[in-house]
Amino acid sequence: MSETTGPYVRFCQTIHPLPLEAPDVRMYFCTDIHGSERCWKKFLATPKHYECDTIVVGGDITGKFIVPVIETKRGKYKARFAGIERKVSSGSQLENLLAMIGDAGEYAWLTTPDEFESYAGDQDRIDDLFRTLILKRVERWIDMAEDRLGGTGVRVLISGANDDYFDVDDMLSRSSVIEDPNGTVIDLDGGFQMMGMGYGNITPWACPRDVSEEDLGRRIDEVMAKATDPGKTIMSLHVPPYASGLDYAPKLDEDLRAVVTSGGPQMVPVGSTATRDAIATYEPMLGLHGHIHESRGVRELAGVPIGNPGSEYSEGILGGLLIDLDTRHGLVNTSLVRG
Amino acid sequence: MTAAPTVKTGVPTTAGVFTRASSGLVRQVRTDDVMFYGWQQIALGYIIFIVAAWQFYPGASMELATLIATVAGLFIAGCYGLLSMVYPRSGGDYVFMSRILHPVAGIALSMSLVFWQLFYTGVNGAFLSKFGIAPMLSSLGVQEHSAALIGAGNWFAGKWGLFLGGVLVVGFFSFVQYRGAGVYFKVQRWASYVTAFSLIVTFITLALAATGVLDFHHNFDAAAGAGAYDGVIAAAADTEHPFSLSQTVFFAAWPAFSLWFAVLSVSFGGEVKDGQRSQLRGMTLAIVTMGGAMMLLMFLYRMAFGSSFMLASTEVTPDKFPLNAAPYVNLYTGIAGGNPILTVVNSLWVLLLLFFVGASSMIVATRSMLAWSLDGMAPKWFSSVSAKFHTPTWALALSAAIAFVWVCLYAFTSSILVLGGFLGQCIPFMGVCLAAIVFPFRRKREFESSPVAYRVGKVPVISVIGVVALICVVFVFYRLLIDAAYGANNHLSEVMTVAVTVFAVTWYLAFRIYRARQGADIKGQFSEIPVE
Numbered sequence: 001m002s003e004t005t006g007p008y009v010r011f012c013q014t015i016h017p018l019p020l021e022a023p024d025v026r027m028y029f030c031t032d033i034h035g036s037e038r039c040w041k042k043f044l045a046t047p048k049h050y051e052c053d054t055i056v057v058g059g060d061i062t063g064k065f066i067v068p069v070i071e072t073k074r075g076k077y078k079a080r081f082a083g084i085e086r087k088v089s090s091g092s093q094l095e096n097l098l099a100m101i102g103d104a105g106e107y108a109w110l111t112t113p114d115e116f117e118s119y120a121g122d123q124d125r126i127d128d129l130f131r132t133l134i135l136k137r138v139e140r141w142i143d144m145a146e147d148r149l150g151g152t153g154v155r156v157l158i159s160g161a162n163d164d165y166f167d168v169d170d171m172l173s174r175s176s177v178i179e180d181p182n183g184t185v186i187d188l189d190g191g192f193q194m195m196g197m198g199y200g201n202i203t204p205w206a207c208p209r210d211v212s213e214e215d216l217g218r219r220i221d222e223v224m225a226k227a228t229d230p231g232k233t234i235m236s237l238h239v240p241p242y243a244s245g246l247d248y249a250p251k252l253d254e255d256l257r258a259v260v261t262s263g264g265p266q267m268v269p270v271g272s273t274a275t276r277d278a279i280a281t282y283e284p285m286l287g288l289h290g291h292i293h294e295s296r297g298v299r300e301l302a303g304v305p306i307g308n309p310g311s312e313y314s315e316g317i318l319g320g321l322l323i324d325l326d327t328r329h330g331l332v333n334t335s336l337v338r339g
Numbered sequence: 340m341t342a343a344p345t346v347k348t349g350v351p352t353t354a355g356v357f358t359r360a361s362s363g364l365v366r367q368v369r370t371d372d373v374m375f376y377g378w379q380q381i382a383l384g385y386i387i388f389i390v391a392a393w394q395f396y397p398g399a400s401m402e403l404a405t406l407i408a409t410v411a412g413l414f415i416a417g418c419y420g421l422l423s424m425v426y427p428r429s430g431g432d433y434v435f436m437s438r439i440l441h442p443v444a445g446i447a448l449s450m451s452l453v454f455w456q457l458f459y460t461g462v463n464g465a466f467l468s469k470f471g472i473a474p475m476l477s478s479l480g481v482q483e484h485s486a487a488l489i490g491a492g493n494w495f496a497g498k499w500g501l502f503l504g505g506v507l508v509v510g511f512f513s514f515v516q517y518r519g520a521g522v523y524f525k526v527q528r529w530a531s532y533v534t535a536f537s538l539i540v541t542f543i544t545l546a547l548a549a550t551g552v553l554d555f556h557h558n559f560d561a562a563a564g565a566g567a568y569d570g571v572i573a574a575a576a577d578t579e580h581p582f583s584l585s586q587t588v589f590f591a592a593w594p595a596f597s598l599w600f601a602v603l604s605v606s607f608g609g610e611v612k613d614g615q616r617s618q619l620r621g622m623t624l625a626i627v628t629m630g631g632a633m634m635l636l637m638f639l640y641r642m643a644f645g646s647s648f649m650l651a652s653t654e655v656t657p658d659k660f661p662l663n664a665a666p667y668v669n670l671y672t673g674i675a676g677g678n679p680i681l682t683v684v685n686s687l688w689v690l691l692l693l694f695f696v697g698a699s700s701m702i703v704a705t706r707s708m709l710a711w712s713l714d715g716m717a718p719k720w721f722s723s724v725s726a727k728f729h730t731p732t733w734a735l736a737l738s739a740a741i742a743f744v745w746v747c748l749y750a751f752t753s754s755i756l757v758l759g760g761f762l763g764q765c766i767p768f769m770g771v772c773l774a775a776i777v778f779p780f781r782r783k784r785e786f787e788s789s790p791v792a793y794r795v796g797k798v799p800v801i802s803v804i805g806v807v808a809l810i811c812v813v814f815v816f817y818r819l820l821i822d823a824a825y826g827a828n829n830h831l832s833e834v835m836t837v838a839v840t841v842f843a844v845t846w847y848l849a850f851r852i853y854r855a856r857q858g859a860d861i862k863g864q865f866s867e868i869p870v871e
Binding site for chain 1: 355356357358359360361362369372373375376424425426427616713714715719722724784785787788789790792793866867868869870871
């Protein structure tokens with residue numbers, strides 16, 4: 001635990017005349033930050049802000065957009081960002097623009113008009129560019145984590161998920177601070193464990209880790225075979241259980257556009273049946289999920305609490321779930337937070 | 340991410356930006372979808388009582404007043420549309436106000452909106468009886484010389500008729516939302532086609548009456564007795580008033596009550612963040628098209644029935660009106676058409692719009708309750724869902740209960756009038772306008788990186804739009820307070836407007852203490868994590 005009391009606990013202490021009994025483990029879980037620099041910096045600040053000893057990103061750490069910043073004349077740049085064409089000069093203006101793009105989870109790419117034209121329409125080259133920019137940012141993020149949290153005792157658990165290239169896992173594995181629960185079981189303090197599963201069911205976007213429900217179920221079973229006691233295990237399954245209330249997303253038409261009814265966008269369950277079966281079968285202490293940004297919440301499935309903190313990464317808002325674990329009582333509290 | 344049929348299509352992107360195969364990339368909602376939703380919220384059927392209120396504003400031009408309300412509505416839509424571009428997936432005005440103003444402002448203003456939306460869920464059912472079913476039956480009764488139909492029309496306009504309409508709407512929409520609204524949405528889509536057809540027929544009927552092809556004067560006399568038309572005008576006081584700009588501006592609050600609610604589409608969003616201009620465009624189009632339709636209807640009503648007759652018929656006491664029916668324009672449209680089938684067809688758009696707007700109000704309310712619960716500002720059971728239908732059981736039950744109370748109050752007491760809820764609904768409008776004004780200054784970084792970072796000189800455009808919109812809303816709020824003709828300043832409406840706001844603030848503080856005792860602080864839940 002951090003020695004500096006954060007606003008979260010400070011306020012609680014004004015209400016409680018006696019000091020709050022500290023949980024054995026206070027975990028902060030967030031997910032789907034999708035390359036947002038601002039969300040990452042906030043994530044690294046969560047141990048201090050929320051007084052957590054374990055912080056977790058449940059996958060989808062990489063972004064989806066590249067914003068070409070084109071040098072039109074010497075020292076003059078233009079880019080289309082957030083729907084507005086921005087024209088800036090080199091120096092502080094350019095730096096500000098690059099920072100804004102990074103904070104929104106997008107990758108700024110400094111280029112020339114000719115180079116930009118040579119990429120436009122060539123998805124293979126664009127994908128290569130994505131891979132380069134993504135890995136560069138992940139590498140820098142790992143360095144930041146080591147600088148800020150190395151030697152503090154805070155445990156940092158980060159895994160890739162369906163939108164992340166497999167190369168990201170390799171890079172995470174090289175870190176001395178970060179542990180990756182993806183596809184394995186990690187021991188937590190207090191005798192608890194966490195398993196991770198970044199694979200997801202099939203989406204319309206053909207993502208790197210989309211697999212069939214059968215395959216996903218088999219992979220979960222393989223990992224859970226390593227868990228000592230499912231009742232003291234947190235299952236971090238990126239895709240939420242089907243029809244659990246944490247998996248409602250707008251129904252899309254064939255053009256990937258939300259179907260709007262007289263009641264607004266038609267929301268339908270899009271979670272995984274394999275995940276649902278796994279929660280019901282293993283009855284873990286807690287299910288942690290992400291993937292469906294719109295479906296933030298904490299609910300119960302087969303008597304198991306399950307949570308999805310949602311995501312508003314592009315606005316730089318970090319949604320999270322605070323989890324308090326007690327050796328004697330197991331899971332004692334969950335709270336959705338937005339920082 | 341979002342759901343889609345398993346059809347491989349191209350990844351949505353936007354000009355000047357590269358994307359890759361990754362989940363959740365969807366296209367913006369269609370502008371026409373937002374517009375259709377706005378039409379639903381505007382509920383053109385309200386024109387029946389809007390036109391009936393014209394008599395209280397001597398010298399007012401209904402069409403010009405509607406134009407003023409339309410223009411003002413565009414500024415309000417500007418605030419909502421632009422803020423929805425900044426927070427495209429956040430769930431609407433509750434989140435804008437929480438983030439830009441303060442969490443307590445978010446919950447207080449959202450509660451106010453929900454409370455008054457539920458007012459209109461129930462009361463719209465009563466409106467269905469009073470302004471839809473009753474005039475249709477009366478019109479049929481007049482044409483068919485059937486005392487039974489006229490009696491039935493009057494029953495629907497009476498206490499139990501209003502109660503039945505309200506209970507029908509609240510009960511029906513609670514049930515279909517509990518069972519999952521998929522079937523309802525399909526039915527509603529077909530109903531929208533029927534509505535459009537009915538409205539077109541009404542325009543044609545009125546145009547024929549306005550040009551003399553159909554003779555309303557003759558048909559009215561045939562139904563009510565020779566000289567009845569002129570008798571109504573003679574029975575009234577002076578109906579010839581010189582044009583008055585001030586009365587026109589005052590009257591504008593009536594069409595505003597209808598047009599301004601196009602903004603409730605604000606919670607739609609998507610992940611391809613290219614400005615999400617479909618919101619702004621859709622709201623704008625909804626207000627402009629429905630404002631235009633309203634003006635055209637008003638013009639045709641005046642041309643078809645005569646301005647003097649319309650004013651006189653709503654001014655005279657019932658004993659001097661020759662028909663045993665309330666003097667609404669849809670009654671006159673039926674009489675002008677002179678055909679029972681045409682009367683039914685001409686009534687359908689009013690019936691359907693008044694019926695379905697109740698559902699939209701209830702959906703807004705239940706979704707907001709879910710959002711409060713997820714933010715820890717309401718009990719968890721607010722967001723608990725039916726295991727079988729996956730619908731928010733308790734939020735629906737609470738919504739239905741509140742709406743039912745309003746139905747009873749509207750039907751059986753004289754404490755609530757038509758615009759009784761508009762006073763309370765102006766408060767969240769003012770909150771969003773204020774949020775638009777201060778957004779560039781309170782959330783400078785977000786403003787600069789947002790799709791709305793436009794300036795005129797050094798002044799942010801969104802702030803300018805917010806100032807104009809706020810002036811319009813404050814003016815209407817003031818008029819609602821001082822002008823008894825709106826019926827919004829009756830004792831119960833005023834008390835409830837204040838009480839809901841006070842209740843919401845108290846609720847916030849109480850929940851904050853309660854949650855803190857559970858070890859979770861609401862303020863801490865929303866405090867921004869400092870970036871180092």
